Amino acid sequence: MGKYADDPAWSDLTPLPTDEGGSHPLAQIAYSADYEETMSYLRALMAANEFSPRALDLTEDLIDMNPAHYTVWLYRAQCLFALNSDLHEELEWLNETALAHQKNYQIWHHRNLVVDKLGECGGETEFVARMFEKDAKNYHVWSYRQWLVKRFDLWEAGELEFTERMLGEDVRNNSAWNHRWFVVNGRAGAAGVGDPEVRAREVGFAEEAIGKVAQNQSPWNYLRGIMRRCGKPLAELKGIAEQYASLDRPDAVRSSFALDLLADILAEEEDGKEQAGRALDLLASRYDPIRKNYWAYRKDQLGLGELKQAVADVA
Amino acid sequence: MAIMKSEDIMGEPHFDKPRHIKYWTRCLKTLLPHQYTSNESNRMYLAYFIVSALDLLGALDSVLNEDERQGYIDWIYRCQHPNGGFRMWPGTDFGAKANPKNARWDPANIPATYFALATLLILKDDFKRINRRLTLIWLSQMQRSDGSFGETLVSGRVEGGQDPRFGYCATGIRYILRAATEGDLSIDGQVVKDVDLDAFVRCVRVAEAYDGGIADAPFHEPHAGYTFCSLGALAFVDRLNTRGLPTEQPPTAPCHPQSVLSWLVCRQTELADPDAGIDSEFVAAQDTRDTRKKEDGVTSEAQADGTVPAHQDPECSAGVTIFDLLVDGAGMNGRINKVADTCYGFWAGASLHIMQQPNLYHHEAVRRYLLGKTQHPVLGGYGKFPGDLPDLLHSYLGLAALSLAGHDQVKEIDGGMCLSKEARSRLPAIWESFADSR
Numbered sequence A: 001m002g003k004y005a006d007d008p009a010w011s012d013l014t015p016l017p018t019d020e021g022g023s024h025p026l027a028q029i030a031y032s033a034d035y036e037e038t039m040s041y042l043r044a045l046m047a048a049n050e051f052s053p054r055a056l057d058l059t060e061d062l063i064d065m066n067p068a069h070y071t072v073w074l075y076r077a078q079c080l081f082a083l084n085s086d087l088h089e090e091l092e093w094l095n096e097t098a099l100a101h102q103k104n105y106q107i108w109h110h111r112n113l114v115v116d117k118l119g120e121c122g123g124e125t126e127f128v129a130r131m132f133e134k135d136a137k138n139y140h141v142w143s144y145r146q147w148l149v150k151r152f153d154l155w156e157a158g159e160l161e162f163t164e165r166m167l168g169e170d171v172r173n174n175s176a177w178n179h180r181w182f183v184v185n186g187r188a189g190a191a192g193v194g195d196p197e198v199r200a201r202e203v204g205f206a207e208e209a210i211g212k213v214a215q216n217q218s219p220w221n222y223l224r225g226i227m228r229r230c231g232k233p234l235a236e237l238k239g240i241a242e243q244y245a246s247l248d249r250p251d252a253v254r255s256s257f258a259l260d261l262l263a264d265i266l267a268e269e270e271d272g273k274e275q276a277g278r279a280l281d282l283l284a285s286r287y288d289p290i291r292k293n294y295w296a297y298r299k300d301q302l303g304l305g306e307l308k309q310a311v312a313d314v315a
Numbered sequence B: 001m002a003i004m005k006s007e008d009i010m011g012e013p014h015f016d017k018p019r020h021i022k023y024w025t026r027c028l029k030t031l032l033p034h035q036y037t038s039n040e041s042n043r044m045y046l047a048y049f050i051v052s053a054l055d056l057l058g059a060l061d062s063v064l065n066e067d068e069r070q071g072y073i074d075w076i077y078r079c080q081h082p083n084g085g086f087r088m089w090p091g092t093d094f095g096a097k098a099n100p101k102n103a104r105w106d107p108a109n110i111p112a113t114y115f116a117l118a119t120l121l122i123l124k125d126d127f128k129r130i131n132r133r134l135t136l137i138w139l140s141q142m143q144r145s146d147g148s149f150g151e152t153l154v155s156g157r158v159e160g161g162q163d164p165r166f167g168y169c170a171t172g173i174r175y176i177l178r179a180a181t182e183g184d185l186s187i188d189g190q191v192v193k194d195v196d197l198d199a200f201v202r203c204v205r206v207a208e209a210y211d212g213g214i215a216d217a218p219f220h221e222p223h224a225g226y227t228f229c230s231l232g233a234l235a236f237v238d239r240l241n242t243r244g245l246p247t248e249q250p251p252t253a254p255c256h257p258q259s260v261l262s263w264l265v266c267r268q269t270e271l272a273d274p275d276a277g278i279d280s281e282f283v284a285a286q287d288t289r290d291t292r293k294k295e296d297g298v299t300s301e302a303q304a305d306g307t308v309p310a311h312q313d314p315e316c317s318a319g320v321t322i323f324d325l326l327v328d329g330a331g332m333n334g335r336i337n338k339v340a341d342t343c344y345g346f347w348a349g350a351s352l353h354i355m356q357q358p359n360l361y362h363h364e365a366v367r368r369y370l371l372g373k374t375q376h377p378v379l380g381g382y383g384k385f386p387g388d389l390p391d392l393l394h395s396y397l398g399l400a401a402l403s404l405a406g407h408d409q410v411k412e413i414d415g416g417m418c419l420s421k422e423a424r425s426r427l428p429a430i431w432e433s434f435a436d437s438r
């Protein structure tokens, strides 16, 4: 009894139940009779290597219940290509499935496969935007967006403006910052921030974001990343760091990330170690006490060690 | 309810060990609820969570009799693939219907193989039934030319996407089955090629991001889970660089260990409410903080020049007082500007342990977050966020994180392998028993 057993369209197929082998299976699940039946029919189809419309339907049914099944996706792709199925229809089904299972990565892998085969990406950026409305930091969706940009050469098709829009909605969205880094620096052969004009634009963009919210690590990291990629000293960032964290006004520090940066800059200056130590002390005692051991470690690296003390405190 | 003792108020929240043992014993001996159906194809790692959790709680020997121990070992071997490696569960094996044409739908699986081997180690199996030669041959076929590893081998193609989870599990399989030493082996008179470690190291290097974390691929956003997998894999193959410049002969990674450390310690955060925006979280916290300050007799820090310091700026999320930390604790997140989540107490914490800087994060704050916020008071186990129902992954990684953060009611855990140090200590004797020639 069941929706496949009772269906004449399936009467030629003998379901193939799973053999757990022995009386001590681990992590066995109290799944529904419906799932058990669907799985038995899937196993029978796969064992027979059947690529048919009904096989496509059944994989849909099973994926809905168990999207983590790692060969059902490959089997479905094989069916699609063997039957010359309409891949646009497949994408529509995938849209619904992706929205229902946002954390599943196989869905995105399958989507890559289908869109790659289609050779065109109309509608894809709109769908990605829909996904971002649900979760603007979904890792798979951002990875997929990077793939789209590379595969279809979308570097100049409004991608930089897209990161601006996303950061306009949430300046703390680190995924959007990371995507901007990719758009600026990720193109094969591109100079990225190595080009002085691009560098000035990107430094300006990050500084403006800091002006909106100073206690936001993303733009501070972005600035550090620019300096490292260009082989420039962090000292070039001393102006902005001091604007938000000055040792002359230890009560008015506006960003712990500015203070951290200042400590790194001072440590590279001649006779700056003592002052760097003061910045690290401020972080440990007032502005970022959660990381007091780390700030003590940094002092220790500068030869101003109090590390043993701090480690003893925590234990 | 028992009368509260003074240490319950001043001291750490209580670790309800019997309740955790009960939770895991139920997971072992009765069917998992139907909500796990979507994870049926991940059963081997669910099995590993269950067995390893009971080991960490010191309850495995009392919960299992000899027949059961052997029965569970037999089920794991039931999942061994005839051509090497393991399946995640018996559901892809066609039994009597298996033939060369349908073999592609029943491949061995890299994470399944690592978790099967790890679980066998915890269950004190002697590894005599492992098809070691075929597993290591299969493993060398699972590496792509760019150095990365995949999940399955289907019709000669490595499937499964670029993902350091596969690299971690693949190097873990290699470690358990042949230790860290490099080079080809001779097993049962057949030469078994080693994997290309230099290529693997290069593939981790290119995924180091501009901000110090490590991602799954170049230019992707760094992530504590992928950082753990990358560092753990490098440690498995003895190619980890923990300080200064990496070497080239042989290549090691990460290239910027100080940036990795800085990125990792920044994963610790007082943000704990997934439904609160970062701003509102801070504003809410600020009100109580101001009151506490007054009670504490700490003087207000009004600014003569009108600038608002970081720890009083309503736009800021930093500047939590020591007092807050001691009461609420602070868990860890997986990416910049996200809220804490139980499992990252392990991913980020263990990464620091692997980098040989286990004390750089605030252990007590992590313990308080886990015990006071995500431990489930009735069911045992841990949820992902405060108030969530427990699930196997977060319940296991919560225990693991607690152990790393120095809780003495949980067995000491090996951060790199994510199982008890006691279980890992059985490996040298197993390696000895393999007695290969080189």
Ligand SMILES: [Zn+2]
Pocket (backbone or CB within 6 Å): B341, B342, B343, B344, B384, B394
């Ligand atoms: Zn989690």
